[in-house]
Amino acid sequence: MRQEYNVKIVSKDMISPDTAYITINCPSIANNAKPGQFVNVSCSKFLKRPFGIASVNPKAGTFCIGVKVVGKGTTEIAAFEEGKEVTVLGPLGNGFDFDLDSKYILVSGGTGVFPINYAHEYLTSKNVKHIVCQGFRDKSQILMNDPSFILTTDAGDAGLKGNCCDGLNTISDEDLKDSTVVCVGPLPMMKAVGNWATSKGLKCYVSMEQRMACGIGICLVCICKVKAEAEGQEFNHVRCCKEGPVFPFEEVIW
């Protein structure tokens, strides 16, 4: 049976002025999570807040999340310190379905850097060939970067000047061949990357975000508009938390 876990925060680091990186002790989540899945974390507000899992350490029984301050709930969670008790629900949603015999191009921006970090960690541990490309507005927004990544900034004050598609264009045809693209970031980024992948004949997966309540598929508020399978129907609403958050790019209605 699945359950809510009453757990403790092991550590908290501010990795930018408005972003916290929090490690939580919860062996069950650490051992069962898949890249692309998320957890719901309690605060004093009415509803829990969803965060993509950024890393796991099954041996230590811990996992990490990145918390960017966007409202009152995330302000509170980003201020949590070591030892703070929280209630956590997870792992939730469907993660990325990685084929270990394939190769990948991981693209991220915004808070998408966190789930993509976990994907990078996972693919590295499985020796799966992959390239990571990050796109930010400017140097001050850079998070979870590694020198091996392709880095782009709109301002051009770090990495390549341009958006992440400009970064993706630097990948050789040989590396592009037969790769699958996975993108997590702001909606315009995912749309642009999806279109870029399509133009290259590559399959692309995106991770959709929507205001969420339960996180487990019972309230039907966190919908994603997707193409309908049934004839005569224009579109369908599916749950980001249950059918998603990962969707094939071409199924989403943008």
Place this chain on the structure above:
Amino acid sequence: MKPLKVIKEEQTMDLLKAIDSQIAVKVGDVSLKSPIILASGTCNFGHELSEYYDLSILGGLSSKGLTIKPRVGNEGVRVAETAAGMLNSVGLQNPGVDYFIEHDLDYMNTLGTGVIINVAGHSFDDYIAMIEKLDPYKDKIDALEVNLSCPNVKSGCMSIGSDPVQVKTIVSELRKRTTLPLWIKLTPNVTDIKSVALAAQEGGADAVVMINTLLGMAIDIRTRRPILRNNTGGYSGPAVKPVALRMVSECAQVLNIPIIGCGGISTYEDVLEFIIAGASAVEIGTASLVHPTCPVDITKDLRKWCAENNTTLSELTGTLQLW
């Protein structure tokens, strides 16, 4: 020193699955092993929550509101958090009654709990067609919960349910077409809920369920637009409990049919308040969205309270003494 008695989670669940006459209740002719029913729209058809606990400890589960045709529901954003609750504007997204009968009705019957089917519609004809679809499956259904109260659709539901004349007419038309228990789910968005509840009773309802959500709004001060794409939504959660209790209490004084209390319940004390106010059973909704397993804790606590106070919940119904 005595070793500590360790009760494993499975043992607790086994205990909770055993019938406890102190918390068993009746809603008219419908016997429920517990007063706790999961409210429509907060449990879908049971699949998701059954991953969290054995739903057979419940008195019942009320299905997601069903309509004749599938509905994709409203555009997002569909949720806005408030200080002690939330607004939703899902808009009755559901797969349609035919799909439900084919795919989910049998599943609901495997859960070992009361099967309540919530039916909604846009017109009188829709409700009648729904009852005619479901009546042939009466062996698989414990009660029909008629949704005359959803605030998130343009026609039907709340617009019918806020007019006593239409409520009486529609309930009596449905009454002619089924012998299944008819529970009428009422909207609080009326001046006098007693008149609507009495109209349901006069139409032949077996029970009333109150309350559905309160119509509300939340505004984004930066964009000066409502947060919900539908502008308004249904307000639920602990904040609405006092309103629901007042309405249950008012109706209990004038009705002869049972009441199922609903609105902001998240603890066993909340359940007891509703029962004292006049409810025979209760529904838990928004609390499940926050803590999926809260009905397990509430069931444990209710059993303990009844044992300690040497009383049954049935005896407690309607024992409120007004000043």
